[in-house]
Amino acid sequence: EVQLVESGGxxxxxxxxxxxxxxxxxxxxxxYSMNWVRQAPGKGLEWVSSFSSSSSYIYYADSVKGRFxxxxxxxxxxxxxxxxxxxxxDTAVYxxxxxxxxxxxxxxWGQGTTVTVSS
Amino acid sequence: xxxxxxxxSSLSASVGDRVTITxxxxxxxxxxxxxxxxxxxxxxxxxxxxxxxxxxxxxLRFSGSGSGTEFTLTISSLQPEDFATYYCQQSYSTRTFGxxxxxxxx
Numbered sequence: 372e373v374q375l376v377e378s379g380g381x382x383x384x385x386x387x388x389x390x391x392x393x394x395x396x397x398x399x400x401x402x403y404s405m406n407w408v409r410q411a412p413g414k415g416l417e418w419v420s421s422f423s424s425s426s427s428y429i430y431y432a433d434s435v436k437g438r439f440x441x442x443x444x445x446x447x448x449x450x451x452x453x454x455x456x457x458x459x460x461d462t463a464v465y466x467x468x469x470x471x472x473x474x475x476x477x478x479x480w481g482q483g484t485t486v487t488v489s490s
Numbered sequence: 491x492x493x494x495x496x497x498x499s500s501l502s503a504s505v506g507d508r509v510t511i512t513x514x515x516x517x518x519x520x521x522x523x524x525x526x527x528x529x530x531x532x533x534x535x536x537x538x539x540x541x542x543x544x545x546x547x548x549x550l551r552f553s554g555s556g557s558g559t560e561f562t563l564t565i566s567s568l569q570p571e572d573f574a575t576y577y578c579q580q581s582y583s584t585r586t587f588g589x590x591x592x593x594x595x596x
Contacts, residue, residue, distance in 0.1 A: 406585065408534075416526075416534060416577055418585035430584045433491065466533055474581040476524035476539035483533060 373397035373479050375467045380484030387457050387488070393450040393467030393481055401445035404470040406477055407452050409463035409486075419465070420452065435461075457488045492516050492580055496588035502596040509565040511591045513578035518558045522582035525554055525563045528590075529574045537576075538563065568593070 379391040393405070407419040420441040421430045429441055440453040450467055464485050468477035493516040503509050513523065521541045526534040536545045538554040541561060551566045565572055573595055578588040 408587075415575075415590040416528070416579075416587040418579075418587060421585060432584075468534075470581075471536075471539060473540075474522055475543070476536045476545070476579070476581065477526075477534075478536045478539075478545065480533035480535070 375469065375479055375481035377465065377467050377481040377484040380465065380486045382487045382489065383457055384490050385458060385488055388453070388455045389457065389486060391452040391454065391465055391467075391484060391486070393452075395448045395450070395469075398469075398479075400443075400448040403472075404474075405443060405450045406468045406470060407441060407450075408466045408468055408477070409461075410466070410483075411460070411463045414463075417463075421470070422450065454486070457486075459488050462486060462488050492519060492583050492586050494578055494580055494586050494588040496576075496578055496591050498591060499589065500592040500594060502594050503568050504596045505568055505570055507568045507596075509568050509572075509593060511563045511576055511578075513556075513561045513563070513588050515559045515561075515580055515582075519580045519582035521557065522580055523554075523556065523561045524579045524581065525552075526577045526579065527572075527574045528577065534577065565593075 376394045404423045406421045422441045438456045442451045464483040466483045467481040469479040471478045495514045525538040528534040542554045575590045575592045
């Protein structure tokens with residue numbers, strides 16, 4: 372079964388750090404570009420970051436650029452998001468999502484992990 | 491950055507109604523337009539990719555059309571399980587989601 376499972380969410384104080392993980396199974400992880408997408412409480416979806424399969428590109432939303440770092444370990448079938456200098460507005464459910472080939476949508480999603488930034 | 495604007499933000503409809511949601515891009519995105527459905531407490535689900543291609547397992551009552559900067563998602567006959575929030579998303583330049591359209595029961 373094709374599956375993505377996120378972990379690492381939790382409660383953190385403003386200015387703190389957190390590292391999210393996404394474990395992939397059931398497909399050849401190294402062949403796919405991967406994304407992080409978040410959703411603040413009661414709000415819409417916001418794309419956060421992408422990491423291409425070939426490692427030829429890494430993109431970030433302006434809202435997280437310079438604070439978040441996406442990485443992947445193809446040997447461990449895992450995607451990561453290192454989040455530093457966290458702010459209250461980073462509070463959200465964070466989803467890991469797989470890109471279909473040729474940039475045609477995100478076809479596999481994890482269940483999400485919740486990050487709460489509060490003092 | 492490319493902005494995506496959906497209309498309406500919400501709509502009320504009855505079972506059996508034809509529903510159309512519009513998505514406009516701030517610049518041409520060719521055919522790099524995808525649609526998702528999200529139900530409360532659940533992860534989004536890909537419905538349509540590349541403007542009009544139905545993702546595997548998605549019912550035929552869903553269809554997509556458009557090109558350049560204007561796109562539509564149509565549900566030909568709304569079913570009880572279709573009450574949800576729908577998002578468009580461009581993948582032409584990085585990624586951007588529309589703000590969502592909530593489809594509610596009339």
